[in-house]
Structures are given as C-alpha cells and as structure tokens.
Amino acid sequence: MEYEDRLTIGAFARAAGVTPSALRFYDECGLVRPAFVDAATGYRYYRPAQVDEVVLIRRLREAGLPLADVRRVLAGPVAAAEVLLADHLEAMERAVAEARATMASTLTLLRDRQRSSVTVPGRLLADAIGQVAGAADATGDVPVLGGVLLELAGGELRLVATDRYRLAIRSLRPELRRGADASAVVAAAQLWHHRAWLGAQDVVRLRFGGPALHLGERPLPAIAEPYPDYRVVLRQLPEPVTTVVAARRPLLRALGDDPAARLDLLVDKGLRVRSSARPAAAVDVPADVRGEPSAVSFRFTTLQPAVAAGVGPDVLLRIGPPGQPAVVRSADDSDFTILAMPCEETQ
Template structure:
C-alpha cells in the first residue's frame, strides 16, 4: 500500500470517531493495529478499509462491551456477532434492573418516610392493565411523562392512565380490598414494563408508595420497584371533560377489525361508517376497502387515523367486540369494549388537510 493511500492517525481518528490516544491503545491491545508504522519516526498510518472495523469497535465500546467481548464480536460471522451483542445488551438491562432494586432496598434501609400501603390487586389483572395502558405512551426525552403511567387510588378503585398526545388510555381496577387511602403518582413506564412480567406470576400484589417510588410487594417472590417522576402529568381530566357530544356509534368484531387494519398498505387508514358496516381502507388511496359487518347509529362519517394510533387502541380493547363513539371527522374517537367500560382509549384522528392533530 503506497503512502498516498494511507491516512495519518489524526485523520483516521476524525474519520472513525475515535481519539488518537484510543487508537494507540487499541493498536497496543491488538484490536486495531495500524496498516503501517514509519520505522524512523514511529508515525502510525491507517487504510480506508480499516474504517469499518474501527467504527464497529467504537460503537461496541459505546455500549460498554469489554475488550474480550469486542474482540469476539469483530472475529465472528454476522449471525454469531449479532447473538453476542444481544447477549451483552440483555446482561446490561438485567444488571440495571438489579441495581435499581438494590438501590431501592438501600434507600429503604436508610430510613426516612415509611412506605404507605395503597391497595392490593390481583397480579395477572394488574399486569394486563399496565401493558394495555402503556401502549398509549411515547419515548420523548424532552417530555418523560409521555412515557409514564399515572397511578391514582381513591377509596374505591385504582386508575391507570397514559397519554402520548395522540392517544389517551385509562383503565380502572377494583382492588381485592378497598384502598386504605387516596394517593396519586406518575410512575416510570420503563420500570413498569420490567415489573409487569413478575407481577403477572403473583396471585396478589400489594402496592406501597414511598417518597421516590412505588413498591409491588408479592408473597414468595422478589418485590419490584418503580420510580416516581417529578414532572407534571398532562391534565387528562380536562381532556375527558371537554369531549364533545357523541354523534354516532359503531360496534364491530375486534379480530376482523384488527385483520383489516393490518392488511392496509399505507401509514394511514380511513374508516367509513354507513348503514350496517364499517369499511376500512387506505386513507386517500384507490385501493378497495374491507367492509366489516357492524351495528351503527348516526349519520355516515369518514374518519382518518395514523395506523400506529388506531391499531394499539383496538388491539388492547377487552372482549370480542369493540365500540367506537364518534364526534366528527376531526374529533377524538372513544374506543372501548362493547360490554366492559374499565378500559377506555381516546384516539386522535388525522385532519385530511393538516396532518395529525396536535
């Protein structure tokens, strides 16, 4: 390789995103030796074909993979390399969850305000409710509450609520025993997702609130902990109280409805309600729609949705039939079970001329 085809270490460092000192370290460790070293000056030079390996090395170190693991990934075939990366990430996630639980134990042992009993709920029911409501969350670093779940307990029930501004989902649970107090907090959605699979395997889960998080106490299993967020949760009651009058209603079988949504080719779908049918078709397209038998009331109506907004709202509905309460083509649609009212989702439609309503 001629000198003109080589890059000095500084140029190569800028191209691959590593520092010169890091390149020297990886050269000394054998992970990324230079293509050539000037025998007189000791200057190191790298070839353009080494950029891919250098970039992969940097990315693997950015996910905290130790050097032996990096070496194994870089030496492996594509399938085995992916398996090794997956195993490393799974270990990081497991270690983080364990650290959170241990930190919660430490904080509890240091004293301060004791955990307050909130309510006792059936584990499988609570896990289902958490997963259903969390479908209405979004990961937004600037607004962490959009990825959280609001937990509210009064003297009769426990209510879970989440919103990503396009959907608002809420479910009410009746505890095994009446809650002993009123309480409200905004709980980390990521922590709840991790806890849900453990909660599901417990017949009864006791909720206890501490100053910085909520405990899920179980019998014969390890307790789980979820952090409280300090950011203010959106005023979902204002949204619910300001809903317009329902002008139409449609009841349709859930499974055919989901299949029709999944068969649509575009990112947006249009529902056409008329007579005794709901037609599901691509929004603004010429593809034929799928007509589903339905019980409808009110005037014919066309409503458009982002598929990522409507599908989760329908898929989490409880029971075989879904009920849609309609208020107009540009107003929120209420989606719930046709025979149970403890899980309700509001889905925001798309304004055909202005895109998603915000």
C-alpha cells in the same frame, strides 16, 4: 490490717469509679469481699490493692458480661478470658445487626402507615399494564409522557398513559385499600419489565409515597414531573355523532399491518375501512351503526393498537364531531378506554 491501708466504702467506691451500692452488690455475689468489716459498726473497709479488681469487674459489666462470665474471667487464665470476651463481642455484634434489621423493618412499617396502599390481583395488574403502557410516548421529548400514571382515587386504581394522540385509561377495583387518594408516575418501560413477575403473583400490594412506587417489595422510581390532567379531556368530550360496534378480528384485518398507513373509516349503514397501504381496495367490516353517517381518519399507530389492546370479540367506537377524539372501548368492558385522536379530514 493497718489502719492506713483501710479505705472506707465511700473512698474506695470513688477510687474504683463505682457506687457504694455496687460494692455491696459485689459483696453479696461473692465477687469482691471487703478486706475488713467492723464488728461493732458494720462499716466495710477495703484495701487499695482491690481497686484494680473492681475496675476490671466494672468494665466487664459495662460491656454487658453476665455475672457468671465475670466469675470465669476473674478465675481463669488470660487465654480463656480472651476467648470468652471474643465470643461475647461476636454475640453483641450479632445482636446489634439484628437490632438494626428490626429497627429498619419497624421504620418501614411506621412509614407505611403514612402511605397509601392498594392490593390487586397480580395477573389483573399485569394485563392492565399491557393494555395501557403502549399508549405512553416513546420519543422521550416529554419525559412524563413516557410514564404511566397510577392513580388511587375513590374506589379505583387507574392506569393512564398518553402520547398526545392516544389516551389510554384502565380502571381496576382493588381488593384492599388503605390511606388517602394518591398517585405516582412510573416509566412505562419499568412497568413493562415487571409484567411477567406481576402475572405470577396472586396479589400485589402497591405502596404510594416517597421517591418510588413499590410493587410489593420492588421499588420503581417515580417521575417527579406533574402528569397532565387527563380528566379535562374526559370532561370536554362531546356527545358522539356515530356509535359503531364492530367485530374485533375482522376490523383488525381490515386495518392491516403497515405502521405508515393512514386509515379512513367510512360509516353509513355499515363500516368500511380504506388504508393508504392499499388505496385501490376498501374492506367492509361487519358492524352495528347508530347515529349519523360519518368519515374519520387515523394514523395506523394511533388506531390499530387501540383496537388490538381491548378484550372480547367486539369493539365499540364512539365517533365525535370533526377534530374530536374517538372513544375506543371493548364492547363488554367499560373499565378500559382509549381516546384516539383523528388526523386530518378523510380524503
């Protein structure tokens, strides 16, 4: 080899865009041998014609090609190299897609650690939605009142809905809870839409935080407007004047089925129901009465759904002073409560 055709390892490395250590590694692997090694000094020298081969190896390595495949590319025809490189690119694209999916799920887990969550039986949640959602406002005049408040507070998950004439509250005791107190307001129609699915789940995890409430993996958009403070109403409830425990089915029959009716409840030693839909006839309902005699009137659409939404054979009515809401509960279940606002005084 002519002296002028020799490049020192440093000059050759600069020309090829690699480091001298990379050239030594290529030599050890048998990829690129020095053109000449000085027996006395051990110095390595390369020919300028070897630059292109080293540049090719560098690019193949930068693309992540294993050494075995680099050898195949260098040794084989261009057509074989094209197939090998195409396969390698496809594998890299799959790896990137998998990495993206893994990162997305990892970010979800990280965010979930900052979110409050609660796990409840699916059927129980579906039943609670069925009891409460009907009390949400269906007029659309105040969007937030068309939603159901789901509130994680203390050891309970509460569902709350109101149309200003009724206030329905159902409390659930979660199986598992994580994070701080949290709440979200979701359109009643959205929750109702998912009832069948919820009822088929053994357990469902609710995750709070962000622009949506997640039922399992199902995001339900949250209503951003603050929900009215229902606790104020509960705190201001006066002691009942009269307490009535009545058989649910007879009471529902006595209330009738006319949505336009006004219902007068006359309470003395028993319970008598008079409906404007049948003004000539009042219906006596078996009941246990405690407290003072009283008379209170409700719109059908306020009282009948409150009585129908309960569970068990009996319903508890706690009637307050005039103009104050009545409390409607299942006699055997204090976890579900409806406050029903009376209308004007009984005629």
